[in-house]
Amino acid sequence: MALERTFSIIKPDATRRNLTGKVNALLEAGGLRIVAQKRILLSRAQAETFYGVHKERPFFNDLVKFMTSGPIVAQVLEGENAVARNREIMGATNPANAAEGTIRKTFAESIEANSAHGSDSAENAAIEIAFFFSGLEIVG
Ligand code: GDP
Numbered sequence: 001m002a003l004e005r006t007f008s009i010i011k012p013d014a015t016r017r018n019l020t021g022k023v024n025a026l027l028e029a030g031g032l033r034i035v036a037q038k039r040i041l042l043s044r045a046q047a048e049t050f051y052g053v054h055k056e057r058p059f060f061n062d063l064v065k066f067m068t069s070g071p072i073v074a075q076v077l078e079g080e081n082a083v084a085r086n087r088e089i090m091g092a093t094n095p096a097n098a099a100e101g102t103i104r105k106t107f108a109e110s111i112e113a114n115s116a117h118g119s120d121s122a123e124n125a126a127i128e129i130a131f132f133f134s135g136l137e138i139v140g
Pocket residue numbers: 059062063092093111112113114116117118120
């Protein structure tokens with residue numbers, strides 16, 4: 001299996017409740033290494049660009065409003081099959097459907113305020129990592 005990198009966000013509902021450390025503990029216990037991390041407040045334009053693939057969805061405006069409602073923690077995670085592994089650790093989009101012990105089952109407030117983002121493919125991971133981090137900021 002190959003060492004891989006993925007992109008992750010701890011969303012505003014989780015930073016508001018001071019859960020950054022608890023989310024990171026689940027990521028690390030799940031075998032992923034946090035090789036870059038920064039806490040930032042997204043602008044509306046940045047959130048719209050990041051979620052551009054969802055711009056036709058009915059929840060797009062609400063999602064952008066939520067993602068700019070407070071600080072996020074943007075991360076690069078590294079590990080074996082990191083993209084798929086992080087999706088497992090996060091759990092299903094809707095916390096009602098997420099497995100026990102996942103980030104979303106444990107912490108999410110709703111399908112929107114679901115505490116974590118994780119890239120859905122290696123290709124998107126590369127795009128999302130480049131959107132938030134320079135090569136110098138990633139230390140494996
Ligand atoms: P993910 O890959 O599991 O994050 O899911 P998606 O790519 O389908 O959706 C992106 C994000 O949009 C989710 O993580 C949620 O924050 C939000 N979202 C997804 N579906 C809904 C929905 O039906 N309503 C609302 N309000 N937000 C949603």
